[in-house]
Amino acid sequence: MRQKVIAVVGPTAVGKTSLSVEIAKKFSGEIISGDSMQIYKGMDIGTAKVTNTEKENIPHYMIDIKEPNESFSVADFQEQVHHYIKEISDKKHLPIIVGGTGLYIQAALFGYNFAEKKRDDSFQIKIENEIEEKGIMSVYKRLERIDPEQASKIHPNNTRRVVRALEVYERTGMTMTAYHEQQQLVSPFDPILIGLEMDRPLLYERINQRVDQMIKEGLVNEVRFFYEKGLKDSQSMKAIGYKEFIPYFEGNQSLEDSIEILKRNSRRYAKRQYTWFRNKMDVDWYTITHEDKSEKIEIILQDLAGKLEKK
Structure with a gap:
């Protein structure tokens, strides 16, 4: 029998982290990050890395496993995730992948042969x-x-x-x-894909607010630290949230413009994420708003309970 694996997907800032923790608490799960940038140590604010408080004592994997000057491929990601799925399932716990990097999630769950x-x-x-x-x-x-x-x-x-x-x-x-x-989209697992979506204006508002919060938390200094270490051409600094500030450090762009470009790039990325998951993967989508988030999470948990019971 194939191992059941939950994947929580969707665009940035939609609420995947909190949902994945609720799923883990309800079904004895452990979480594997499906984000291509949260692997890098120290790159915390710009990648919206889950905090220790947000983890609520749920084990999380594939976070802080690489130095920012190291490269990391989709094939590397696939190999590591397969290792953690086995490790988690050997403990009779439920593996839960959460993230927005579409190609990485697809490679982990399906039969990509690298x-x-x-x-x-x-x-x-x-x-x-x-x-x-x-x-x-x-x-x-x-x-x-x-x-x-x-x-x-x-x-x-x-x-x-x-x-x-x-x-x-x-x-x-x-x-x-x-x-x-x-590539044959035949999975070695029994995947259940849960997608979160929001009306576009609400999602864009949340993205803009998230960027403002990142700035308050010290994002500019976080990026400057890696820039001053000579990492501006590394794979990690190509990420949204980091590359936008390099022209500012080099005197070619104002801080205000850098922040606005980051917001724009984040909104565009969210649109691309949504399109990817819509077109490439068979996802059960749930639309959420500020008002009905708790109610929707309960519905998702009930739906998952039914799916996990099926042999």
């Missing part, structure tokens, strides 16, 4: 030499011709992902987009 795509160092060196000679835009435009959908998801400055997408195409004859579409 083994076929081991790195080819010679190809990487060849492309890097080409970038040095002709510039990144020459290589990026080739990706736009080969795989426009993948190119639209990758910033030209993200050399690592540009090279990776081209490498997959050269080695397999298949675009990264086609590769993802071909």
